[in-house]
Amino acid sequence: MTARTIDGKVIAAELRARVAEEVARVKREHQLTPGLAVVLVGNDPASEVYVRSKHTQTQAAGMASFEHKLPADVAQADLLALIAKLNGDPAVHGILVQLPLPKSIHTETIINAIDPAKDVDGLHPNNAGRLAGGFAALSPCTPLGCIILTKSVHASLEGMNAIVIGRSNLVGRPLVQLLLNENATVTIAHSRSKDLPQLCARADLVYAAVGKPEMVRAGWIKPGATVIDVGINRMPLPDGKTRLVGDVAFKEVAEVAGAITPVPGGVGQMTVACLLVNTLRAACAISG
Numbered sequence: 001m002t003a004r005t006i007d008g009k010v011i012a013a014e015l016r017a018r019v020a021e022e023v024a025r026v027k028r029e030h031q032l033t034p035g036l037a038v039v040l041v042g043n044d045p046a047s048e049v050y051v052r053s054k055h056t057q058t059q060a061a062g063m064a065s066f067e068h069k070l071p072a073d074v075a076q077a078d079l080l081a082l083i084a085k086l087n088g089d090p091a092v093h094g095i096l097v098q099l100p101l102p103k104s105i106h107t108e109t110i111i112n113a114i115d116p117a118k119d120v121d122g123l124h125p126n127n128a129g130r131l132a133g134g135f136a137a138l139s140p141c142t143p144l145g146c147i148i149l150t151k152s153v154h155a156s157l158e159g160m161n162a163i164v165i166g167r168s169n170l171v172g173r174p175l176v177q178l179l180l181n182e183n184a185t186v187t188i189a190h191s192r193s194k195d196l197p198q199l200c201a202r203a204d205l206v207y208a209a210v211g212k213p214e215m216v217r218a219g220w221i222k223p224g225a226t227v228i229d230v231g232i233n234r235m236p237l238p239d240g241k242t243r244l245v246g247d248v249a250f251k252e253v254a255e256v257a258g259a260i261t262p263v264p265g266g267v268g269q270m271t272v273a274c275l276l277v278n279t280l281r282a283a284c285a286i287s288g
């Protein structure tokens with residue numbers, strides 16, 4: 001292995017510590033306790049794990065955490081009523097509705113109902129549009145985490161060739177906008193792109209966010225490139241257990257890349273840390 005491993009655990013812990021310091025300061029100087037409300041609909045086991053981790057880390061940073069668990073068959077009107085209540089609650093500065101939602105709920109309607117000033121997921125069209133227009137916005141947490149990890153390797157991304165593989169609203173699209181804001185030259189690739197290996201070959205920065213286990217191979221990577229793996233895939237093992245793997249074939253790509261994030265212990269760690277950053281930002285902006 002030649003690549004440096006980018007330690008998301010350490011970088012996320014440093015970020016959480018900085019947030020906790022800042023939370024202590026706004027509490028002391030402005031009597032403001034930032035509050036995050038997380039809404040979980042149904043009992044998807046992976047979502048439950050994420051929501052628990054958000055709750056624990058929010059409290060550990062000194063913020064107020066409000067958890068709302070609703071049954072999978074909740075009426076859309078009841079979910080909208082809860083969001084309206086959270087929009088009007090002065091103790092709540094950030095609202096996150098855990099995705100995916102059950103099929104009976106229209107996700108876009110729910111996201112549109114969140115007050116954009118409290119949209120710490122950065123998914124509301126106001127925030128997505130502001131980000132695309134190059135204006136200040138609450139931006140999605142995972143792409144923010146990707147940028148912070150990249151900047152732990154490169155102080156400036158200006159003029160670098162980046163490729164983002166994946167075009168989801170939660171990761172690929174906003175990541176492209178954040179990279180543009182950093183003055184990188186960005187290629188957007190996706191499931192219909194042709195000749196991905198060739199597209200990757202000139203990239204200094206590779207972001208894999210497709211949800212396909214170990215899809216990105218060593219032969220695709222320019223020697224010395226920085227590789228950020230957003231994938232979290234559960235691979236079944238012969239003994240019935242599962243192993244977490246990313247979208248990048250870590251072992252072989254690490255032989256070629258200059259720096260690489262592991263899975264687990266890379267991007268995943270950053271998402272909740274950036275959620276805390278967004279909640280603090282929202283609280284400060286709302287409270288003036």
Ligand code: GUN
Nearest residue numbers: 096097098099100121141
């Ligand atoms: N499900 C998986 N990741 C996320 C995320 O970043 N935000 C929300 N709301 N749901 C998710």
